[in-house]
Amino acid sequence: xxxxxxxFGTVTLSVDLRDTDSAGRIAAAAPFSARVRTWGDEVYxxxxxxxxxxxxxxxxxxxxxxxxWLAGSCIKIGVGRTPVSRGDEIRLASAVxxxxxxxxxxxxxxxxxxxxxxxxxVRED
Numbered sequence: 487x488x489x490x491x492x493x494f495g496t497v498t499l500s501v502d503l504r505d506t507d508s509a510g511r512i513a514a515a516a517p518f519s520a521r522v523r524t525w526g527d528e529v530y531x532x533x534x535x536x537x538x539x540x541x542x543x544x545x546x547x548x549x550x551x552x553x554x555w556l557a558g559s560c561i562k563i564g565v566g567r568t569p570v571s572r573g574d575e576i577r578l579a580s581a582v583x584x585x586x587x588x589x590x591x592x593x594x595x596x597x598x599x600x601x602x603x604x605x606x607x608v609r610e611d
Contacts, residue, residue: 488513489584491553492561493605494522494529494598499563501552501586501610508554509585511535512561517607525553527592528578531604533559543581550590553582561606563592565592 489514490501503509512535520531539556547553553562557580564576571577 489609490516491597491605491607491609492563492588494575494605495602497598498554499588499590499592500587503561503586503600504584505577506540506583506585508540511537512554512585512606513608516603519603521606522598522602522604523560524598524601525579526568526571527596527605528562528564528568528576529595529598530555530558530560532564533561533606535559537583540583543583545578546583547578547582547584548575549576549586549592550583552586552588553578553584556580563590563595565590565595 492499515535518534522531547564555562
C-alpha cells in the first residue's frame with residue numbers, strides 16, 4: 487500500500503493511509519509543496535484539494551493521527567494542545583477527516599518553524 491511522505495526539512499513523517507476519500511484525494515494530488523503554519527501545538531499546511539465531511543469527522547484527534555481540515559483545505563498534524571483544547575486533548579478549530587497514521591515525535595514537530603516548506607509525495611513500499 488502506498489504511503490504519503492511529509493518532508494519538513496530534516497523532519498520526515500511517513501503516513502500510513504487509511505481507506506478514506508480524503509486519503510485518496512491527497513495521494514492523487516501529490517506531489518505538492520506548501521508553507522507550514524502553526525496554531526498552538528498543531529502543524530498545518532494548505533493542499534490543492536477539497537473534500538467532503540466523512541462519516542467519522544471530528545474535532546478531537548489523538549497523537550499519531552493525520553487529518554484533513556475541511557474548513558481550510560489543509561493537512562493538520564496535532565502534537566499537543568491548541569488554543570481551544572480542554573485539558574491535554576488535541577482539539578482542532580473544527581471538524582477534520584482522519585486520513586492517516588504516523589509515528590510522531592512531538593518535540594521534533596514543535597521545532598518546525600512557521601513559514602518553512604513541506605513537501606508531500608507518495609511513497610510505494
